[in-house]
Amino acid sequence: xxxxxxxxxxxxxxxxxxxxxxxxxxxxxxxxxxxxxxxxxxxxxxxxxxxxxxxxxxxxxxxxxxxxxxxxxxxxxxxxxxxxxxxxxxxxxxxxxxxxxxxxxxxxxxxxxxxxxxxxxxxxxxxxxxxxxxxxxxxxxxxxxxxxxxxxxxxxxxxxxxxxxxxxxxxxxxxxxxxxxxxxxxxxxxxxxxxxxxxxxxxxxxxxxxxxxxxxxxxxxxxxxxxxxxxxxxxxxxxxxxxxxxxxxxxxxxxxxxxxxxxxxxxxxxxxxxxxxxxxxxxxxxxxxxxxxxxxxxxxxxxxxxxxxxxxxxxxxxxxxxxxxxxxxxxxxxxxxxxxxxxxxxxxxxxxxxxxxxxxxxxxxxxxxxxxxxxxxxxxxxxxxxxxxxxxxxxxxxxxxxxxxxxxxxxxxxxxxxxxxxxxxxxxxxxxxxxxxxxxxxxxxxxxxxxxxxxxxxxxxxxxxxxxxxxxxxxxxxxxxxxxxxxxxxxxxxxxxxxxxxxxxxxxxxxxxxxxxxxxxxxxxxxxxxxxxxxxxxxxxxxxxxxxxxxxxxxxxxxxxxxxxxxxxxxxxxxxxxxxxxxxxxxxxxxxxxxxxxxxxxxxxxxxxxxxxxxxxxxxxxxxxxxxxxxxxxxxxxxxxxxxxxxxxxxxxxxxxxxxxxxxxxxxxxxxxxxxxxxxxxxxxxxxxxxxxxxxxxx
Numbered sequence: 198x199x200x201x202x203x204x205x206x207x208x209x210x211x212x213x214x215x216x217x218x219x220x221x222x223x224x225x226x227x228x229x230x231x232x233x234x235x236x237x238x239x240x241x242x243x244x245x246x247x248x249x250x251x252x253x254x255x256x257x258x259x260x261x262x263x264x265x266x267x268x269x270x271x272x273x274x275x276x277x278x279x280x281x282x283x284x285x286x287x288x289x290x291x292x293x294x295x296x297x298x299x300x301x302x303x304x305x306x307x308x309x310x311x312x313x314x315x316x317x318x319x320x321x322x323x324x325x326x327x328x329x330x331x332x333x334x335x336x337x338x339x340x341x342x343x344x345x346x347x348x349x350x351x352x353x354x355x356x357x358x359x360x361x362x363x364x365x366x367x368x369x370x371x372x373x374x375x376x377x378x379x380x381x382x383x384x385x386x387x388x389x390x391x392x393x394x395x396x397x398x399x400x401x402x403x404x405x406x407x408x409x410x411x412x413x414x415x416x417x418x419x420x421x422x423x424x425x426x427x428x429x430x431x432x433x434x435x436x437x438x439x440x441x442x443x444x445x446x447x448x449x450x451x452x453x454x455x456x457x458x459x460x461x462x463x464x465x466x467x468x469x470x471x472x473x474x475x476x477x478x479x480x481x482x483x484x485x486x487x488x489x490x491x492x493x494x495x496x497x498x499x500x501x502x503x504x505x506x507x508x509x510x511x512x513x514x515x516x517x518x519x520x521x522x523x524x525x526x527x528x529x530x531x532x533x534x535x536x537x538x539x540x541x542x543x544x545x546x547x548x549x550x551x552x553x554x555x556x557x558x559x560x561x562x563x564x565x566x567x568x569x570x571x572x573x574x575x576x577x578x579x580x581x582x583x584x585x586x587x588x589x590x591x592x593x594x595x596x597x598x599x600x601x602x603x604x605x606x607x608x609x610x611x612x613x614x615x616x617x618x619x620x621x622x623x624x625x626x627x628x629x630x631x632x633x634x635x636x637x638x639x640x641x642x643x644x645x646x647x648x649x650x651x652x653x654x655x656x657x658x659x660x661x662x663x664x665x666x667x668x669x670x671x672x673x674x675x676x677x678x679x680x681x682x683x684x685x686x687x688x689x690x691x692x693x694x695x696x697x698x699x700x701x702x703x704x705x706x707x708x709x710x711x712x713x714x715x716x717x718x719x720x721x722x723x724x725x726x727x728x729x730x731x732x733x734x735x736x737x738x739x740x741x742x743x744x745x746x747x748x749x750x751x752x753x754x755x756x757x758x759x760x761x762x763x764x765x766x767x768x769x770x771x772x773x774x775x776x777x778x779x780x781x782x783x784x785x786x787x788x789x790x791x792x793x794x795x796x797x798x799x800x801x802x803x804x805x806x807x808x809x810x811x812x813x814x815x816x817x818x819x820x821x822x823x824x825x826x827x828x829x830x831x832x833x834x835x836x837x838x839x840x841x842x843x844x845x846x847x848x849x850x851x852x853x854x855x856x857x858x859x860x861x862x863x864x865x866x867x868x869x870x871x872x873x874x875x876x877x878x879x880x881x882x883x884x885x886x887x888x889x890x891x892x893x894x895x896x
């Protein structure tokens with residue numbers, strides 16, 4: 198008897214520890230996958246500038262993650278439950294690490310290719326011309342457009358206003374005469390790596406959530422999922438911190454002398470060391486995979502009270518596996534499950550809500566760093582850091598609080614639906630206050646203002662030149678902005694009419710600028726003018742409002758997710774989660790960044806120019822139109838999503854969900870078990886009383 202009790206106790210401890218171990222492992226997996234995902238989103242602007250590609254193409258690169266995900270999501274979600282789920286999750290983490298490593302390869306391939314080209318040109322030019330300086334532009338290091346020499350040789354004033362002078366830096370008139378740069382298609386590695394990362398991420402969410410739902414108590418499941426979702430918020434916190442650090446380090450640090458740079462992290466031509474963070478993400482993903490290879494395929498249901506229940510549960514699991522093996526194939530119940538899900542009105546409406554809302558949120562999170570950088574004139578490093586500080590802790594608290602509320606008050610599915618709907622609606626109404634946190638366009642002469650400092654109509658042609666710089670023979674497309682002491686920015690020192698310069702590198706000061714109309718000495722420094730204290734305060738208000746909205750919405754996330762899990766049958770749960778993820782990927786994750794990026798491109802005021810005269814990355818956007826697209830389009834989409842949300846509330850009034858029955862069944866089973874235990878205790882007490890009476894009689 199004592200050995201049997203000891204075995205039961207040991208079994209309970211072992212099952213408990215394995216369940217907690219899986220919970221810890223899947224939380225770490227969520228941390229690692231969201232770490233790399235948030236880092237990728239934060240580095241989109243750096244990748245755009247590195248390869249000089251439009252925002253719409255950057256959106257496609259970002260959406261390629263969803264392409265990789267949807268390739269396997271349905272099959273993994275369905276067949277994964279019939280295989281070893283922890284091992285599949287571990288393999289997925291390894292594949293994600295491989296994808297992150299592949300995304301960092303362009304930097305190293307460009308460095309290696311640069312050295313090969315360099316030595317080839319050195320030998321070639323030594324034999325032919327004995328001069329290799331003309332071939333430096335073919336090297337694969339990042340070269341930003343500039344009228345000022347990057348090498349630090351500033352003895353020549355050819356970049357300043359000189360009447361009847363010639364500019365040494367001009368785009369080639371005929372693009373066909375240009376040599377195709379070897380780095381022009383290197384972004385393909387980032388694209389393919391992101392697809393592989395999406396493939397690796399496929400089994401983590403559906404199999405992890407279904408594993409918890411299968412082996413955890415129904416009352417503990419929301420809390421466990423809340424912890425997992427909290428891991429999905431901790432990951433971006435580290436990811437954004439890493440991105441903030443990398444964005445502040447020059448992309449080719451170690452290969453070039455950073456003292457000779459004429460740009461700072463605040464400049465729209467600056468590219469941070471985006472490749473470095475991908476290496477760290479790759480290592481973290483691989484390390485996260487290790488615990489999953491030591492976890493069992495299945496566990497006894499959490500909360501079983503006695504040895505008979507444990508043995509019965511073990512037998513049932515074995516019988517299920519044997520029945521599945523004897524069937525004609527594991528695909529036999531796939532079509533019935535799909536038919537059942539498609540005929541479930543609550544489930545289908547929930548998918549519709551998710552698609553519409555994901556379209557809104559994918560756009561907002563993907564382009565949030567770019568929006569704040571352009572709207573408020575901050576560097577990418579500062580913006581990424583502020584996003585992490587203000588938004589992620591409230592989301593983390595909201596997820597945990599939502600799970601605790603579900604567990605503490607034993608919220609039913611219908612109550613959870615109401616909580617999710619009304620909290621989300623409250624946050625949606627707060628979103629409209631963001632339209633009040635505005636900043637004006639940067640004052641750039643010839644683009645947003647006239648050379649006299651008056652605001653002009655945007656997109657005016659032939660406004661770059663004025664009487665003060667018409668005879669300077671300046672390049673009109675090169676973006677190398679300077680800030681005049683009159684508070685107006687100019688596209689270059691030459692277009693500002695500056696005739697002399699003092700200093701070197703980033704500390705250079707331009708003097709005698711004919712276009713800068715001031716009472717004293719007219720001078721300018723490198724970079725755009727700061728937008729001022731008022732714009733910085735608007736950024737703080739925006740971030741505070743964003744933090745409040747993030748907390749409210751995350752508080753509704755767990756109740757809303759429980760509606761999804763409990764509106765379908767237990768045996769359809771894994772497939773249902775997978776189909777939900779598949780639909781959101783296809784109709785939101787992939788198209789949203791592409792069409793949103795194209796809309797953002799339409800607000801560009803000035804495109805960068807490559808050496809061959811082709812357009813590069815955008816340098817400055819129309820802040821007002823960018824704001825209307827960034828805030829207005831998600832607001833319109835989210836408004837539409839509340840139509841199916843109210844339909845779900847109406848349907849749930851008179852509908853019994855499978856999740857509720859399962860929960861009641863679990864409660865009923867636990868009640869029966871408790872009743873049996875009480876009966877056993879009563880029998881033991883009665884027998885003790887009888888034995889005492891017999892003993893007294895004998896005495």
